[in-house]
Amino acid sequence: MVELGAPILGEPEKRALAEVIDSGWLAMGERVKRFEQAFATVHGAADAVAVNSATAGLSLMLAAFDVGAGDEVLVPSMTFVATAATVVHAGATPVFVDLEGPDRPHMALADARAKITPRTRAIVVMHYGGYLMDLPAWRALADEHGLLLLEDAAHVAGMAEGIGVHSDAAAFSFFANKNMTTAEGGMVLARDPERLARVRLLRAHGMTASTLDRDRGRAVGYDVVEFGHNFRMDELRAAVGIVQLERLPGWNATRLELTSTYREVLARALPEVTVPFDEGHPSTAHILPVLLPAGADRTAVMAGLRAVRVQSSMHYPPVHRFSRYVDAYGEADLPHTDAYADRELTLPLHPRLSPADVERVVASLAGAL
Structure with a gap:
């Protein structure tokens, strides 16, 4: 996995x-x-x-x-x-x-x-x-x-x-x-x-x-x-x-390197899937969010990834859509948030991953799409 x-x-x-x-x-x-x-x-x-x-x-x-x-x-x-x-x-x-x-x-x-x-x-x-x-x-x-x-x-x-x-x-x-x-x-x-x-x-x-x-x-x-x-x-x-704090700088550096690898592999193998933010944007690379092509069935994509033992997630379901917040504060008009939330998929990212793992994840994503 x-x-x-x-x-x-x-x-x-x-x-x-x-x-x-x-x-x-x-x-x-x-x-x-x-x-x-x-x-x-x-x-x-x-x-x-x-x-x-x-x-x-x-x-x-x-x-x-x-x-x-x-x-x-x-x-x-x-x-x-x-x-x-x-x-x-x-x-x-x-x-x-x-x-x-x-x-x-x-x-x-x-x-x-x-x-x-x-x-x-x-x-x-x-x-x-x-x-x-x-x-x-x-x-x-x-x-x-x-x-x-x-x-x-x-x-x-x-x-x-x-x-x-x-x-x-x-x-x-x-x-x-x-x-x-x-x-x-x-x-x-x-x-x-x-x-x-x-x-x-x-x-x-x-x-x-x-x-x-x-x-x-x-x-x-x-x-x-x-x-x-x-x-x-x-x-x-x-x-x-x-x-953990003593080891954090090295872990964050590894996360940034893996993020760069993701960008390179996606641009080469799956250019219709993009990574938000510019390459040089200051970051700790906590997660690896990507934007699926418009109209892609994210639920089906996540199921396809899970079938080949690749975990994925969504960050985040927007708060303004949660029922309790709608009940309390009404509908909010946030078109960019809604559009992003409908296409975002989070891929694996942590210091134990290797470049080969990144290649596997992207290949699996291509297959799921």
Whole structure:
């Protein structure tokens, strides 16, 4: 089977987990702090806050800036549902923004500008597939209208080109299918140290002292100064994260090489199937999206691939089409998003693939079409 995505786990991760078990301390502690500091350094930040998912990170970003009832937040529809769901749970209203087009499935600045109202409080951009958004342009739009700029950075761990620098905050994912994993987990960066400190406080029930601090005698008792959550990361996941982070640059480089191979093989053997974004677009190559020819039966194509043991998927069913969102917010007119969603197919991409695997996938796709 050529897997769609596969985490790389081995002896280094096993040793790291064994060390945590042998230490006797499993809850959030010193390894979480080490992971936060290492992640911040990789991304050119002073500090970071580890959480138990990117969804938690998105929720904490919104909470740290008091986004809530009466506010509107511009979000993409071509994203995982958590990008919009966290806005809903904050009490705000998600406003869906269309894509630029099939060759560049990023939120369109022009459509975002047209949808800004007096109630708009924030813009959440999402680096689809690991391809970097034009953050300076989005920062300029946000500043022009006095808005927050937040990043759903779930696909871009290891991207050291401005993530969390131009925006007010960014949330990363370490889910099992991401470029690095802690099984479940995430990280938050924020430009303002006071906002990041609030994220840290909200992560753990709004308590002024951690369990570790009390256990080590560094604090006696605690106060609760915010209505917080239990969004903490534990030592086991942090230990895995430290190991994975060290290997992430090599894995991302391999993903980029495989993406280039896909482009070359598709152009030669199956030119009617195209890869979005330009070859040199800054990316972590999280997924390999392709556009099928107009009118192709994607369900049949995926079944054909599965029959020859090649996995595939779709990223993503657009959020504005989900029944609960239609019920709550009505129909949204997003023609570019709809057109892209109807043709997109995700092919296998992970560091364990070889160029021969890429050739096999493309040949299998040609047969399925």
